[in-house]
Amino acid sequence: MNQIWLGVAAALALPLGLLLIRERRADGRPAGPPPDRPERGPERRRTAGRPEVSDPAEVAYWNPLQLIGSPSREVGEGRWEDRSRLNVPGPFYGGATDSGGHGPACAPRHVLFGDRGTEFVYRQAAGPDELADLQEAFGEELFRGYAGDGDEHWTPDAVREWWAGRAGVRRWIEEDLAGRGGGDNERKSLLAFAAHLDDGLEDYLRGYLFWLAEGREPKAGEPLPSL
Template sequence: MTYWDPIPTLRACVEGEPLPGLARWVPAYSGSWGAWPDAWAELNWRNVPGPFYGAATDTCWVGRGVAPDHILYDDEYGQEFVYRQPRTPEETHRVMAAAWQDPMAGFACDGDAHWTPELVRDWWRDRGRVREWAAALDRTWSVSEDEGRREAADGARAYVAHIDGDLGDCLRGYVFHLAEGRPARAGESLPRL
């Protein structure tokens, strides 16, 4: 699987290009978005490796409203994190919109500066921990009387499916990107996890 780099799309947006169809979620653009200096230190362990991640986010549960295929909430504090990295401009716009509505500014997009091939491999080796967490969350929240938790259980199921499905190939492409500074070309071998 070829890695798709969302950072050029992010840069275009913060330089003034609109987010198509998402203007109501993004009241203003900020060239400094994702530059919170201590975000990585607050990284939520449930984030899938990649450029976008949630750290000390709010607990308002609004991210899934605009990016349900990418954002999930933890069960400890209700903070938001990224369970699937964007693979298209529209998906990038949705993750950005989710991040921009966080009043705590707890999302960041500088994961490429922190993840290394070794850290990605470590995360992958320990994926059973996050998979079991997501499966347990689904079991608990899918039977909740709270409609928001039942909806978020969909995200937990999607996270498990992502881990069991194409996430390994996605991370192999990401490791190549981190090591080589570019996506793999057709026919190039991807590294092992």
């Protein structure tokens, strides 16, 4: 007899448990998190298995690789020796990419055609939104010719050498604007590259020098190396 009553009680408890599980708030969200798992607000910008993403407004150099799990898988397998001389220093660069124009179309504020008909990064990602634009360009590249291992190759001396030779980069921009650069670029993007050389790139590269030397993001206002 006791076994019968236990079976009846279990049968009644199951619907009641389901009813409690399905109870929801007026806004459609679950009634509440378990006591041992507090809710996290939307300001907690975390991804599975990764530390909290830094705020670009709080650092003088923002490391985009904190949102990249595997550069070879998520960016590409481009070779350092194939990169364009025009590619600005930073973690991302274009190697032997295709010439279909997907990169400049997907990320016109970051990607251009170079003097060899392949794509290069003229503006590195300085925040999650800019990284998303570049990731779209990476994903559309047929030959997987981009790479995200620039930090392993750039040295402070190499960054300074690139900056010292920026007059040659500006000359290429002027030639491409005049139709002699060998590329097929939008005028707006070429002008954006020229403007970046004049205002913004120097500060970025100084922050990048700090990153290469110290292995951490410099805080906003922290002294930075000179170029």
